[in-house]
Amino acid sequence: MKEAAPMKTPRITDAQVDLLAERLRAVGVGRREFLKVAAGLAAMGPAGFNHRPADAAPKLAPGEKLAKDQSFRYGGGGWWQDDPTSHDFNKDLYCNGVPALFAGLMKFNADHQSVLYVASKVTSNSDGSQWAFTIRKDSKWSDGSPCTARDFEWSWKRQLDPASAAPYAAFLYDIRNAQAFNKKEVTDPSQVGVRAKDDWTLEVTLEGPRGYFPVLAAYLAALPAHRASVEKHADKWTEAANIVCNGPFVLETWQHGQVMVLRKNKHFFGAKDVVLDKVTIPIVPVASGALPYENNELDLTSLQTGDLKRLQSNPKTVEEVFRYPFPGTWYLIPQVTKPPFDNLKVRRAVAHAIDRANIVKVAQGFAIPAHAMIPPGFPGALDDPKIKAIQHFDAKLAMAQLRGTPFEGGKNWPKVTLTMRDEALGSKPLAEAVQSVLLEHLNMKTDLEVLEPRVFRERLWKQDLQFVWIRWFMDYPDPHNEYFDTFYGKKTTGKRQAWVNDAFDRELEAGRDTRDPKKRMAAYAKAEEIMQTDVGYVPVAWTVRYAAAKPNVRGIERNRQGEFVLEANIYVDMLPHLYMIERA
Template sequence: MGSRCLRTLVCGLFFVILANCSKPPRSDRLVLINGPEPESLDPHVITGQPEGRICKAVFEGLTTEDKEGRIVPGIAQEWTTSPDGRIYRFTLRPSSWSDGSPLTAQDFAASWRRALDPQMAAKYADLFYFIENAEAYNRGRLRDFSQVGVHAIDSRTLEVRLIGPTPFFPSLCAQPIFCPVPLAAIQKQGENWIKPGNLIGNGPYLLESWMINDRIILRKNPRYWRADTVRIPWIEALAVTRASAAFNLFASGNADLVLDKGLIPTFFLSELRNQPYFHSAPFLATYFYRINVTAPPLNDPRVRQALSLAIDRARLIRTITRGGELPAHSLTPPGIPGYTPPDGLAFDPARAQALLAQAGFPGGRGFPPFTLLYNSSEQNEQVATEIQALWQRILGISVSLRNQEWKVYLNSVQSLSYEVARSSWVGDYEDPFTFLGCFLRNSGNNNTGWSSDRYEKLLAEATVTLAPEERFALLHKAEAILVKEELPILPIYFYSGIMLYDGSRLGGIAANLLDEHPFREFYFRHPPKPGRPVP
């Protein structure tokens, strides 16, 4: 009775607050909740979505996405493809860096060379591996960059030679690691080049200020090649990790937009669904757990299969996430045209117990305790607590929980300083390879210590296969190895994208499978009065 009364009281307060969400814009700025503090603003270094949003506002590649998630020309005004699909030639439009110096094809070639430099250790460098000799250069087997298939023909023409037909290559060119960076400024400023006052970009916004663990303020770049289409002069991106804090900022009118479902209290989701500020749609993203397979007993596939079979995904979604997610038994979400992911391992406690016994741990006896790592978030904690209880109850395994702030967590995962870790992946383009390529042996995003020769061979064959049906069949076989046999990852659920914003005030946002929402597309439907935010 007491908890029911408390819920009624809280919900009543919720609706009172929500009723006050319609006050007009404060000024000519947009305030959005962006998630954790960015790890960096170097587009060749970043790995997370929060920093990716900022980098895509400050830099622009040969291509970019529109509000629908479609690939459109960026700095390249057009491009052609050879009949065999292996050669792309990009023609750059006249454009400049934010300091006024011209942006050239040579800038792109030199920037890509930096991203591939083995000393950079860029986690997304494998996205370049579709280019001739890019992997060899990145792995240190080739030192002459002129042999890599990237050539500036002249100041406005860039030619790229691929190892095989790659129809999604224009989508890759929109990723932050493909963006040009100001190499002269980097040489002069060193690691400080990304700081306010130093950072030179070529995107729709400039970095005005960066207050660590507080906010990043962006202002419109007057030298952006289509600056006349950027309608919001100032954007504040707040660093917030607690869902309650994020919702309070939105509900009190101190934030205009909440971009991440994880920053919306699940307790209120049933009430929120009926509000005009609630916007939900599926997108290509998967919530999963990584397993460090380099040490026993987690190096045994039977143990990993048992862990997966003991997760009641349907209950977890029903009682915790509550946002319309779907149980995930594969890594690749549904929705990619022409591709059907394999069916992985569904909830089966009896089989889970049998496999654990076969691995030498009947009833969990003798199984060493291990730690489940997650980045600080209310929902991540709730999911981890539920899975901890399932593994204890079904398998008799003792699991402790450990949370870390975003930057520390990323370092732990990348250095394999964990046993089981919460992870997620948002597709960069509409193709299964954007998910499956992460777990190639040399991928900077593998972070499990796992590899499989069969998996490598299937993905290599898919890379040079032109016929879509044959290519997808190869990828399907590879994914079955990942989610049915070996399980270096445990898929848990497919995200349902949720955002909070008042559509009667804020435009330029549309649901799309890639969850891309370019800042340059945003606009206030009713122009606010001019004003300058206080940095």
């Protein structure tokens, strides 16, 4: 497709990449995909942020015909296992709503690059401290009224308004006076550096050069809200009877706790390329596994450990199963402020007692042994015998570490509680396998505590958990996300562990502050060595994900590596690309 007129993209400095990480970390991206976003930035072509998104029109193979009934059903396996609290991403990023109801100025493509969406063009001044987004004139709300620059100005100021109490308002702190307004130091919203110059031009003035700002404009936290609906219905504005949205789909019905039904939005500017007419999203408890899929109640589902082998061994479904990238790491946090883990010898004993090869067997293909934080195939991944040796499994060495401690011989252990969040993904069987090897090799009995996610997060941030089973999903493919966003000791919020090490922090700062790839990777490798030696954490397993799709589902996008990409934290553009073909 023809590119928009080229613009000179402002240089993005190391300090700006840092700020981008901080902004995305403020909205939880630090847990998942910042590295992918950074890679997308690095791979940006000459059109910069004015790259046009890929055409969503169907590409039929010879002999294929579009189905007359363009209805699609998906969910299960952890997708929408709970009813959304709302669909108001503008106010509550973690509402668990349906992103396809809304369209932002920009969006992420399958390679995690920020591309044009509601904006038809984006320009900046020479240093990237001021950006202008030209809005498409065919951009409309689902009631047919224009979706304009004024809607985005109002929405972003709503998110920053202290009265909204939006938990992720810090995401927009790059905007001039945004932080001051959010903290009530400035009370006049007109002082905030976002304004509609006219209906079709949104001008954003920032606190300084931010060459990455269009990346933020592509994220869920930058989606708009419909002002008249918010003012009329308050917190109920995203109920099916009330919602006015601007994305490729509208919310036709929402039976709370049971099912959501979407319909194609006829007023969406890209409606001609959206093939699906109807999308059904049932609320499926994790315990249901793949049964709804096998009973032909779903066309696409994410698979859990118990279902993968069954579907792979069934000749009828084996061809429907596929693997997709979801880089993540399962690890243990022995809290250094809580006995017995305040003793380095105990932490080293635990590290050497972890029989990773045996532990991952319970994952049935969804995990492989991990010897470091970054999974294979991603920037900063380490295949270094020296690193692998630091916490290698050795039962005799594990017990020997306890000599000279009150726990010599695996005796006199205090009560030890291993805490995890309640979730799918094979988390609990892996945690139980960890318990088993600790009992076997250290005679350490542990109680497993499973907490509701919100409670888990609250206690985690307070660092009052003794021993933690936790995972980190990569936000973007860069070691900064894996180390800085998770373990940096000077963070004031969102710290998962009490462990702090100045030498470790210095290596992270060195990796952050240089553009030299070799020096960066060397700094992060040294940081990994320091953290493992001091047992600030114990890496256990890397995640692998699988899904299943019926043979008549088409349009799932692939990334540059040829891997299928499914809806996740960053990429939320799956539904507009899907279509159904006639069954063979």
